[in-house]
Amino acid sequence: MPLDLHELLAQQAPLAAPALLGSVIRDGDVAVRIVEVEAYGGPDDPASHAFRGPGQKNAVMFGPPGHAYVYLSYGMHWCLNVVCHPEGSGGGILLRAGEVIEGREVALARRGGHRDLARGPGRLGQALAVTMADSGADLGAGRLRLELTRTSAPVASGPRVGVSRAADVAWRFWIEGDPYVSPYRRSSRASAPPRVPR
DNA sequence: ATTATGATCGTCT
DNA sequence: GACGATCATAATG
Numbered sequence: 231m232p233l234d235l236h237e238l239l240a241q242q243a244p245l246a247a248p249a250l251l252g253s254v255i256r257d258g259d260v261a262v263r264i265v266e267v268e269a270y271g272g273p274d275d276p277a278s279h280a281f282r283g284p285g286q287k288n289a290v291m292f293g294p295p296g297h298a299y300v301y302l303s304y305g306m307h308w309c310l311n312v313v314c315h316p317e318g319s320g321g322g323i324l325l326r327a328g329e330v331i332e333g334r335e336v337a338l339a340r341r342g343g344h345r346d347l348a349r350g351p352g353r354l355g356q357a358l359a360v361t362m363a364d365s366g367a368d369l370g371a372g373r374l375r376l377e378l379t380r381t382s383a384p385v386a387s388g389p390r391v392g393v394s395r396a397a398d399v400a401w402r403f404w405i406e407g408d409p410y411v412s413p414y415r416r417s418s419r420a421s422a423p424p425r426v427p428r
Numbered sequence: 429a430t431t432a433t434g435a436t437c438g439t440c441t
Numbered sequence: 442g443a444c445g446a447t448c449a450t451a452a453t454g
Contacts, residue, residue, distance in 0.1 A: 268446070277446070287439075304447045305436035311446090324446060344449090352447050392446050 235370065235378045239295035239314040243269035243321040246314045248403040250323060252381025255310075257358050257374050260333035260340075262348050264325055266404040266411045268390050270311070272320035276395040280320035290366045292320040298374060300355075300365035307352030308360045312369060312376060326351045326391075326402070329410040350412040381405065 238246050247269040255262050270278040272291075279301060280291045290299045291313055299311040299322050315321035330337045330347045337347045337357040348354040358374065369376040384406040389397050391412070404411045 270446075279446075282440090285439080301446080302436095302438060304445060305438075307447050309446065326446090346448095350448070390446075394445085 235296060235376065238378065239312065240316055241314070242316060242319075243271055243314050243323055244399075244401050247323045247401070248385050248387070250312065250378075251385055251403060251405050252383065253379045254331070254377045255325060255328070255358065255369075255374065256332070256377070259336040260358055261331050262328035262354060262357065263331050263379075263410075264328045265408045266325075266327035266402070268324040268326055269401040269403070270322050270324060272315060275321075277390060277393040277397075278321070280322070284320070287365070288320075291315075291322050293366065294368075296369050296376070298360075298364050298367045298369055298372075300360055300362055302362065303352060308355040308362070309351040310355050310358065310360045310364070310374075324351055325354055327404075327410055327412040328354055329408075330357060349410055383408070 238249055247267045250267055251264055253264050255264060272278065272280045273283050275281060279288045284292045287301065290297060293313060295314050297313045299313050301309055303309050309324060311322035311324050313322050327350055328348045340359055341347055341353065341356055346353055348357045364374055367374060385403055386406040387400045387403050389400055390402045
């Protein structure tokens with residue numbers, strides 16, 4: 231069932247997130263096919279930046295869906311989210327990893343010649359030259375464009391990475407077996423092994 | 429191959 | 442003043 235982007239992003243983040251896999255995010259030079267995402271909810275999700283309600287920077291998450299929410303991770307990495315929620319609540323989808331399908335040369339230069347061009351949220355942000363200036367921008371009409379693409383590839387899900395709270399909910403989605411999915415798994419998991427049902 | 433550690437800064441307590 | 446929705450590098454099996 232082909233949903234259009236607007237209709238898709240009006241849903242709760244964990245519903246819209248897996249449908250975003252296979253879509254393409256691009257700027258003028260580089261295009262990335264998204265293979266891994268994570269869903270974040272509103273004030274009810276303790277792992278979300280929207281947890282304590284709208285503030286100065288995260289207010290974008292409560293704004294119109296289909297816009298970008300950018301944050302600085304660990305003081306050095308710009309990470310890109312797609313704002314997504316039904317009317318009245320906040321939420322977003324973190325673009326965690328993808329495959330560079332156009333502008334490989336430019337992406338390589340932006341990444342400082344490194345191998346993994348967009349494997350991980352910080353790397354993906356760098357490949358697309360994302361900065362705080364992009365936060366709040368309309369992903370349908372700005373420098374960054376999101377193009378919804380259907381995929382028939384099998385989708386797997388599991389616990390979110392790097393999150394310390396609410397690690398039990400399986401709101402991370404990726405295309406099963408795709409080599410461009412980020413390799414990071416916090417191995418120091420005493421309980422709840424991140425096994426994937428097939 | 430996996431595991432540990434340093435880098436670095438905006439936001440909130 | 443502490444803490445991250447992280448990544449690159451170094452050390453070790």
